[in-house]
Amino acid sequence: MDAVKIIDSRGSACPGPITDLAKAYRNSKVGDIMELWATDKGVKADAQAWATKTGNEILEVKEDPEKISIKIKINKR
Amino acid sequence: MKKVLIIGGGGGGLILANHLDTNEYDVTVIDKSDLHFYQPWFLYIAFKGSKRKISRPIGELLKPGANFVKDEISTINLDERKVYGSRKGVYNYDYLVIATGTNPDPDSIPGLRQTYDEYGDYHTSVWSSQKLWSNVSKFKGGTVAIGQASPTCKCPPSLLEGAFLLEEHLRKVGLREKTRIVFFTPFPRAYPAEPMNRVVEPMVKERGIEVMPFFDVDTIDPQTKTITSLEGDSLKYDLPIIVPPCKGTKIKIIPETVQDEDRFIKADKKLMKITGYDDAFAVGDCNTLPTSKTGVTAHLEAMAVADIIQGKYSEFNGRINCPFDTAYGKATFVIADYNNPVAPYPPTRLKHMMKMTMARIYWMTLMGTADPIFDQFFKFTRPEKLNKKYATAD
Ligand SMILES: Cc1cc2nc3c(=O)[nH]c(=O)nc-3n(C[C@H](O)[C@H](O)[C@H](O)COP(=O)(O)OP(=O)(O)OC[C@H]3O[C@@H](n4cnc5c(N)ncnc54)[C@H](O)[C@@H]3O)c2cc1C
Numbered sequence: 001m002d003a004v005k006i007i008d009s010r011g012s013a014c015p016g017p018i019t020d021l022a023k024a025y026r027n028s029k030v031g032d033i034m035e036l037w038a039t040d041k042g043v044k045a046d047a048q049a050w051a052t053k054t055g056n057e058i059l060e061v062k063e064d065p066e067k068i069s070i071k072i073k074i075n076k077r
Numbered sequence: 078m079k080k081v082l083i084i085g086g087g088g089g090g091l092i093l094a095n096h097l098d099t100n101e102y103d104v105t106v107i108d109k110s111d112l113h114f115y116q117p118w119f120l121y122i123a124f125k126g127s128k129r130k131i132s133r134p135i136g137e138l139l140k141p142g143a144n145f146v147k148d149e150i151s152t153i154n155l156d157e158r159k160v161y162g163s164r165k166g167v168y169n170y171d172y173l174v175i176a177t178g179t180n181p182d183p184d185s186i187p188g189l190r191q192t193y194d195e196y197g198d199y200h201t202s203v204w205s206s207q208k209l210w211s212n213v214s215k216f217k218g219g220t221v222a223i224g225q226a227s228p229t230c231k232c233p234p235s236l237l238e239g240a241f242l243l244e245e246h247l248r249k250v251g252l253r254e255k256t257r258i259v260f261f262t263p264f265p266r267a268y269p270a271e272p273m274n275r276v277v278e279p280m281v282k283e284r285g286i287e288v289m290p291f292f293d294v295d296t297i298d299p300q301t302k303t304i305t306s307l308e309g310d311s312l313k314y315d316l317p318i319i320v321p322p323c324k325g326t327k328i329k330i331i332p333e334t335v336q337d338e339d340r341f342i343k344a345d346k347k348l349m350k351i352t353g354y355d356d357a358f359a360v361g362d363c364n365t366l367p368t369s370k371t372g373v374t375a376h377l378e379a380m381a382v383a384d385i386i387q388g389k390y391s392e393f394n395g396r397i398n399c400p401f402d403t404a405y406g407k408a409t410f411v412i413a414d415y416n417n418p419v420a421p422y423p424p425t426r427l428k429h430m431m432k433m434t435m436a437r438i439y440w441m442t443l444m445g446t447a448d449p450i451f452d453q454f455f456k457f458t459r460p461e462k463l464n465k466k467y468a469t470a471d
Contacts, residue, residue, distance in 0.1 A: 026228070026293065
């Protein structure tokens with residue numbers, strides 16, 4: 001398995017972390033694991049809606065004082 | 078004298094050059110074009126047929142003592158401190174600033190090149206905006222599909238501004254009832270940052286603009302006039318208005334590890350130093366900073382880099398301030414920074430006047446003569462202040 005691709009979107013308020021996720025999706029392939037880091041609180045709901053829409057899978061959501069990290073598996077491209 | 082070499086005479090490059098002391102530093106700006114363009118006006122060429130002149134010679138926008146060279150840079154070697162031009166040869170530097178903006182890439186999506194050449198857009202050039210205006214003026218009704226082809230784009234509000242201005246135009250010429258306007262976006266909602274979406278969504282609804290969220294363009298078929306998305310949806314159009322993906326610089330940079338897969342330059346988000354280098358910076362749209370690609374951010378980043386080069390402590394706090402024309406004479410601003418989310422700042426006529434005044438005084442802002450006005454405005458509209466006032470009022 002390839003290494004997890006980190007998408008560091010901390011600090012991004014506009015257009016926001018979902019931009020970086022969508023951008024990484026364009027350059028991804030089936031089987032890739034990505035981890036999105038963000039500080040914007042809306043990221044959890046947005047990443048979930050995105051995963052549902054695109055047919056990809058959220059493996060894990062972790063929150064610490066520094067960041068929210070969301071691990072995503074690409075199942076569909 | 079230390080040599081500062083700036084590649085790109087756009088907003089970022091010019092503001093930087095004009096904030097350096099030319100008695101202390103040997104300042105040179107290199108651009109492949111003689112002209113600097115005021116890009117926000119593309120919108121008014123494309124949707125109102127504006128004929129305003131929006132370019133000026135770069136040489137005339139520089140302070141006395143700063144040099145301008147017309148050359149297209151092809152290679153930069155950060156380890157050897159050498160920059161190679163395709164016309165005039167090799168340049169050396171003590172400090173390098175790359176401020177080359179973005180490059181539209183209509184060839185990366187099947188069918189987009191043909192659509193773009195035929196219909197134009199409202200984002201890329203005077204030519205493409207005039208092309209779009211000629212198509213919008215000829216339009217007799219049907220479905221307009223309008224939006225950005227991919228997530229990376231400059232000036233996030235400008236995409237929806239296009240849809241708003243188009244809607245206003247069609248209503249004015251009596252075609253609104255005969256037209257379906259579909260705004261597609263790779264994001265979950267009409268405006269990506271949720272607090273601002275709350276402000277504009279009622280307008281989108283009221284004006285009957287349909288939104289197709291999570292729509293990232295995969296292919297376009299000009300024969301059947303259909304756009305399909307990576308997410309598996311499709312959209313039929315009569316008039317396609319598609320902003321091509323933005324990519325980073327075409328310059329070959331050594332080492333190549335300083336660029337991401339779309340060729341944007343990796344840099345520190347507060348100091349704009351290119352990753353791994355103390356003498357090279359990337360300013361404005363060409364870098365990977367987690368902020369909007371706008372003139373205002375390029376401006377603030379450039380001012381911070383000018384201070385850093387001149388030995389003063391300074392950092393960029395991620396402040397964005399994007400004017401957002403919501404049509405019918407009103408506008409707002411999208412304001413946030415690295416530590417504060419976007420404030421739901423409501424549109425007003427006064428803010429529209431401010432946006433239009435900005436277009437008039439733009440050339441002054443490049444020279445730095447409008448800095449005191451900006452300082453006051455930025456203080457008055459700090460995002461934490463606006464959030465306190467407007468976010469809690471919801
Ligand atoms: C429709 C639209 C509306 C917008 N509205 C707003 C707004 O309201 N407010 C706002 O703040 N921003 C707005 N923007 C964004 C703003 O125009 C850009 O973010 C800003 O111009 C970025 O400045 P820059 O210096 O990074 O790049 P640019 O201004 O794009 O300058 C890059 C320069 O580099 C030169 N160059 C590139 N490659 C080379 C090379 N290889 N060799 C030599 N020279 C090279 C180019 O010729 C160009 O002159 C808008 C943009 C668009 C398209």
